Amino acid sequence: MKKTLKKFLPFLTMTAIFAFALILFSPEEAAAAWKKSGITPQGDLKNSKIYTDLANIVYFVTAVGGFWVIGCLIFAGMKLSAAQGGNPQARTQGFVGILMAGLGIFIIVKATTIAGWFAGFGS
Template structure:
């Protein structure tokens, strides 16, 4: 005699929970998006109401964009030093690899990733200018 208990199948229970969770998350996401309304105010009047003038945005070394420009240059300098360090480490791994293919691959990978990093650093001012409209 077998003792058989009718339990729900594990796969159907899991898929049912996944479906309920998906529907719940979709409903919550849609209700959040419906509740938030993008600002439709004029940009110039919003800046004026906040006390921000054109001279405080564009003029002098104490301006907002002047400070942002300094931060971009600092990040570029730190990233450049970091990239040079990794190019040196990659060169050391490559030169010390001998016939070990894993070390040779690690060295080439470090040099290639550092080279991509140098390019991103080179374009950092353009990227920041695109994101915040500070660059030309």
């Protein structure tokens, strides 16, 4: 129990500090602090090109993830073909690798849907 508490102590500390900061500072005070420091919001999200940048990031992550999945499929296939000699553990590792690569490609394909769902909050 003590090891678990020691692992989560930094997380609990930061959560408590964040919660205390939310209680201590109101949004009006935060806006005044931003204005006092010279930072002003543009107020025009549609023309700020942030959605274009986020779309490019999603496409980049999708491309990198696609190459990663292809590499995982090749590695799992090699593992599976090497297990034909009768090693059941290596055979199981090959099948699990192919299954996990399939799960990974499903998550990558759904990433654009999830990103579109988050982008809908700004509209």
